[in-house]
Amino acid sequence: xxxxxxxxxxxxxxxxxxxxxxxxxxxxxxxxxxxxxxxxxxxxxxxxxxxxxxxxxxxxxxxxxxxxxxxxxxxxxxxxxxxxxxxxxxxxxxxxxxxxxxxxxxxxxxxxxxxxxxxxxxxxxxxxxxxxxxxxxxxxxxxxxxxxxxxxxxxxxxxxxxxxxxxxxxxxxxxxxxxxxxxxxxxxxxxxxxxxxxxxxxxxxxxxxxxxxxxxxxxxxxxxxxxxxxxxxxxxxxxxxxxxxxxxxxxxxxxxxxxxxxxxxxxxxxxxxxxxxxxxxxxxxxxxxxxxxxxxxxxxxxxxxxxxxxxxxxxxxxxxxxxxxxxxxxxxxxxxxxxxxxxxxxxxxxxxxxxxxxxx
Numbered sequence: 001x002x003x004x005x006x007x008x009x010x011x012x013x014x015x016x017x018x019x020x021x022x023x024x025x026x027x028x029x030x031x032x033x034x035x036x037x038x039x040x041x042x043x044x045x046x047x048x049x050x051x052x053x054x055x056x057x058x059x060x061x062x063x064x065x066x067x068x069x070x071x072x073x074x075x076x077x078x079x080x081x082x083x084x085x086x087x088x089x090x091x092x093x094x095x096x097x098x099x100x101x102x103x104x105x106x107x108x109x110x111x112x113x114x115x116x117x118x119x120x121x122x123x124x125x126x127x128x129x130x131x132x133x134x135x136x137x138x139x140x141x142x143x144x145x146x147x148x149x150x151x152x153x154x155x156x157x158x159x160x161x162x163x164x165x166x167x168x169x170x171x172x173x174x175x176x177x178x179x180x181x182x183x184x185x186x187x188x189x190x191x192x193x194x195x196x197x198x199x200x201x202x203x204x205x206x207x208x209x210x211x212x213x214x215x216x217x218x219x220x221x222x223x224x225x226x227x228x229x230x231x232x233x234x235x236x237x238x239x240x241x242x243x244x245x246x247x248x249x250x251x252x253x254x255x256x257x258x259x260x261x262x263x264x265x266x267x268x269x270x271x272x273x274x275x276x277x278x279x280x281x282x283x284x285x286x287x288x289x290x291x292x293x294x295x296x297x298x299x300x301x302x303x304x305x306x307x308x309x310x311x312x313x314x315x316x317x318x319x320x321x322x323x324x325x326x327x328x329x330x331x332x333x334x335x336x337x338x339x340x341x342x343x344x345x346x347x348x349x350x351x352x353x354x355x356x357x358x359x360x
Contacts, residue, residue: 001067003167003287004029004052004087009061011044011051011311020059021047022311029167032193032285036302036319038295038334044311045291049169052289053089054078066166085111085163092172094156098144104155105130105140111163129158133188150181154188161192168192168288174297186301192286295331296338299323307331309358329357 009025012018022044029035037045050056052063054070063070065087073081091097098107108129112122130140133154144152153173160168173189174182292298298305298319305322307315307330315328326332333354336346 002028002030002064003066004289005062005064006048006052007062009048009051009063010059011047011056012059013047013056020311022051025061025308025311025313027306027313027316029287029289031166031287033304034189034193034288034290034302035304035306036298037289037291037306037308038293038298039308040293040334042310043308045293045308046171047311048308049089049171049289049291052167052169053087054082083114085115085165087167087169088160088163088165090153090156090160090168090170090173092175094149094152095144097156098152098159100144103141103143104135104147105137107144108140108155108159108162111159115163125162125164126158129161130155132161132192133158134184148181149177150184153177153181153185157185157188157192165286168286170288170290172292173290175292175294182297186297189288189290189301193288294338295323295334307334329354333358 005028007026009022010020011022012020025044025048027035037048039045047056051058052065052070054073058071061071068081068086070081098104105126108126109122112125117125126140127137130137135151135154135158139147139151140155144155147155157168157170157173170189174185177185290298290302295305302319305316305319306313307322307328309328309330315322315326315331322331323335326335333351336351336354339345
């Protein structure tokens, strides 16, 4: 089952005559999966994210979050859904998203407090969320302005995690950070996608020790010890040449296993059970929708990639395949824009030719 399913979504903005800024967009995010949305400014990335949270209304299409049709929610039902924290948004600028006069620990605790939880449970969630993103508890006693950019971004992520969401929507989570801070944030996100809810296991946790947890992990497409997720330090060139994203590499085989199990189920109960296990494994892990204009960062972080251009999906699929074998000229243009040390930039006439194909 998918955590997020968007089907044929279109969004209009502005006063009459309204302008269509998203055209027939479809995508899905599964438990434990990171899906990247990439495109230049004005391509509709943030509008898509806001539509998922019902911050803007869709003109057509369907948005289902953990099985709930979000577009059908109105009034009190919509408020209850938002307060439940099923989907959480991490804003692009944490210095503006965090209250400048409130300590970080208090900001992280705000969601659980609004949910009416006990103080003991609030304290547990705050500690777990801070630990999950690798932020020292002593730093949480500071105001946001006293933290570095990377620390503030991790604090903003912890604030979203404290309500134990099913889906995280992150808007440009590393774009404004230096290389070291970006690495810390991306590594924290990579750890989170393998963390079951609601425990938010510490960042230093090893693989699940219980038999049930091990069985759940093996039933779902997740990175193995020999096929680790892409490192944040790897460039796009590294991704193309040697990096291996274990989740991406196993998604297709997991899909095939689920389909085969479902087919076998027609002939016997064992086949049906195998299909259910293949389709439903790992349901407690967090899914992430990550927005960025930087395809290099998404190459290090995401399992699947959706390329948006002027509000339309021009290419989508496994990140490794898209980065190594881009089909659309716009995707090729984005990849050629990533600076790589020791690799000469594409000639200007080559980029001009790609832009001409994109604008044709």
